[in-house]
């Protein structure tokens with residue numbers, strides 16, 4: 001199964017690169033740091049537009065987790081569109097078994113309302129959360145997610161956030177099962193989701 005996914009992924013990845021290269025070249029300076037250690041996973045509670053939201057609320061579903069920020073010029077839009085592409089392959093019963101959680105590491109600029117709007121552009125199964133700098137850092141720590149703030153010369157932007165861009169897949173029991181590096185093809189994530197659906201139905 002794993003080998004099949006990798007072979008499929010390699011083919012799709014080449015196509016994706018060609019598709020994305022224009023957008024990536026347009027933005028220089030942002031970089032993607034590696035994960036800090038091996039992500040352990042675990043539960044956390046942050047704020048959504050509807051109030052405090054714990055990852056425990058997603059038990060019974062497969063959860064796609066990602067750390068980023070709404071003003072991200074390139075990396076987050078790519079990741080979210082890949083996540084969306086994988087979700088778009090699912091039928092309605094499957095879609096009821098999965099959710100996406102976008103954690104903003106930039107609570108200074110991302111309100112829960114703007115986060116809800118932002119993730120809503122991508123897919124209705126996505127929820128956006130954030131919290132105090134300390135709460136966000138604690139959540140990121142569980143998943144080895146790294147981020148740092150860099151001033152830019154562009155005064156309108158103010159600063160950019162360089163952040164790791166791993167997409168995590170958490171199973172129905174809350175266990176972290178996959179950590180997909182940036183630009184992992186949607187087909188690979190789709191295969192992993194369906195594997196977890198099958199496990200969950202037995």
Ligand code: NI
Pocket residue numbers: 068069072073074075076077163
């Ligand atoms: Ni980003």
